[in-house]
Structures are given as structure tokens and as C-alpha cells.
Amino acid sequence: MHINRLHDWPASEAEAVALQHALRERVDVSAPPPGPISLIAGCDIAYHLTEPRLFAAVVILKMNDLSVVEELTVSREVTFPYVPGLLSFREVPALLELFSDLRHTPDAVMLDGQGIAHPRRFGLACHLGLWLDLPCVGCAKSWLVGDYAEPGRTAGEASPLSVDGAEVGAVVRSATGVKPVFVSPGHRTDIASATQLVRATLSGYRHPAPTRAAHIAAGRSRAAAGV
Template sequence: MTSSLADILRAWPRTEEEAFAVQDGLRSQLVIEGLPGRPATVAGLDVAYHEDGERLAAAVVVLDTEDLTVRDTAVVRGRAAFPYVPGLFAFREIPALIEALGKLTVQPDVLICDGHGLAHPRRFGLACHLGVLTGLPTFGVGKTPLVGSWAEPGAERGARSDLVDSGETVGAVLRTRAGVKPVFVSVGHRVDLADACALTLGLAARFRLPETTRLADRACRDGLR
């Protein structure tokens, strides 16, 4: 990873103004490009919160892209690192997710967040932030949209439409299961939208959500128990 947890925490913002400045500074480092080839491993990342809204468990689950077997799992328990502020939600979760990534013994080729990347009011959601900090290709798959409007994609598996915000295409509305409501895919860093959608479809052979999201969700919920 390009940034260690210690380095990240030393510069972690304490106010909204500081957090906005961090987003503005890191956004210029985003790179949107196609993947160099098929990744061998992908990781799902998710965070579950205790009912008090502050304690959390962050999970990373690494899968083999050939057969979707689990190669590695790491779970970290902690507390939210920032107050809840719309548009700054990533600041609550990133330290715990970076710590969990650091505990892996299998390095993932691509990170897939349960959230958004460019499909964010400031064009810098969790997937963008994690991608820049780790240097890894990263994108988000959301269950619901955060911004934008779209036309309903076709009913068949693989159908997609553009997610558009302020005249800019910020993601895709992707049908992963025929006749089932779509998911919302947006790039974060070092991946383009076509590759992000193709990976999402490949990881969602049986269910609406990709296996990365399903397994990371289960792992972080178990981590709260």
C-alpha cells in the first residue's frame, strides 16, 4: 500500500473544513484507466456498526476470481474515526479498513467497496479515497444511489444505463439478475467503468450483489458479535 496506517492517522482531519481540504487535495491524484488484465484476486470491503453508531467492525474478504473461493479474511474492531457528516462518510471508516487491509496475507489485485466512488456529491467517495491511499484499483458497488438520475436498464442480466449527475456520467446502473433491481457501480481509482461492470457481473453469478459484497457484509456483521 502507498500509505501506512500510522501515516494516515497522523494527518487525519478533525474538522469538516480539514476533511474537505483532504478530499480536494487527493481528488487530483485520481487515475481512471482500464485494468491491465484479468485480476487474479479481488477483495470486498464493508463496515458494520454497533447500534450506538460509533463502534464498528471493518472486514476485508479476498476471493479468487476463477472460482470465487475465499483466499483470505481480515476483520478489525474499532470506533468511527470521524463524526457523521453527509459527503464525508468515508472519513469514519477508512482507518479501520486500512488496518484490516494491513492484516491480509494475500494481497488483492482490486478492491470493491460497498459504497461509491465518483458517484458522490464531491466526486470523491469511499472507493476513490481508498484507491488513492492504497494505490490499488478500486471501485464501488452500491445497493442504492447517492447522487444522480438514470433510465431504468433493460430487464435482462447485464443490461445497464448511465448514472448521470449534473450532466456528468458518474457511474452505471447495472442489472446483475434478470428482473431484479439493479446495483449502482462507480469507479474509484485505476479502473474504468467497463471493467468495473464486467467484474461486478462476474462476481454476481447467483445473487444481485457480488460475492465480495455479500461475504464482506457477513464478516463484518459477525465481527460485531
């Protein structure tokens, strides 16, 4: 798919933070995705054990049966340090490389990371969402910001996640008995739709099918590289 340039990549953390403040106002989480979602993309990245290199993966799944129709991986040099709150500057470049080579254009994207449940309301899912101009949902494995009540122990149960009294997402029990995941919209989807999308792709594991498939693909890519 074709991708329009959104901005140049910052070299410092200060520049990155400034860019987040400038881009956050373009994020739209006011409404559900514009159309039906029949294809969904899952993304994840694995890191080299000793070198500054990553292995990114994007997998396209059909929403009706969660079968994989396309899978792409790429290895790349890591160009930005890991700083809580600035994760997207480390992972988005590699993901964009993959999306530009995709044969299918997904109707929505799911990522391992936060959407607007972020210190500056601009998590990984928001950033990739703006670049792709596609509905993006953040599904993080751990907490970054916000208050919430522990959701029920059964798969599908959820409780609201809020920051300063404003709802930003939901804490979802993705499988019975596992630690919940933190779901928040990134772009072109509202909180309810983001949560429903995660619920609709649960497959018995802690991670929803899209990100789970991407996680496995990224790991396989790294293994194939000899580490």
C-alpha cells in the same frame, strides 16, 4: 501488504471537504486496471447497535471461482460522524488497518459505496484507492448523485449514470428483479472495467460476491462480539 501514509485524518467536516478537493485530482479513472485480476477484495462494515463502534471486514476471493482465500475482521471505535459525502472518513481508517495485515495482495478491491459518483468526485472507493494504490470499484446499494434510466429487469443489464452530462458510472441490475446497484470507478480503473468487474462477480444475489462475503463476515464479527 505495506501501505504508505497519504495524509493525516481531519477532525472536522470542513477539513475533510478541503482534503477531498485536494485529493480528487490524484484519482485516475482513465484506464482499465494495469494487469489481470485474479484476486479481488471485498470490504464492508457493520455498526454496533448502541455504542460508537464498528466491525470492519475484508475478504479476498479468487476471481476464477469466487472462492474465499482469506478473511480478516477488526473492531474499532467510530471516529467520524456519518455525513453524506464524507463516508470515507468514517470507514477507510478501519479498512486500512485490515489491509495492512493481509497476507494476500488483491489485484482489485470492491466496496459498498460510491467511487467518482460523488458530489466532489471523491467517494469511498476513490479514497481507499489512493491509500492502497490499487484498482478500486464502488458498488453502492443506493443513489447519491447523477441521472440515469432504469436498467432492464434482467441480471447484468445496465444503464449509464451521469452527472452534469458527464458519465461517472453505471446503474447495474445485479440479479433479476432486484433493485439495481450503483457502480462507479474509484481509482486505477475506468467505468467500463468497473462495470465488467461487478458483472464478473455476480452470484445470484443483489450484492456481488466480494462485498456480499464481506457483509456477512462483518455481521458475523459483530454477532461474535455479542451484538
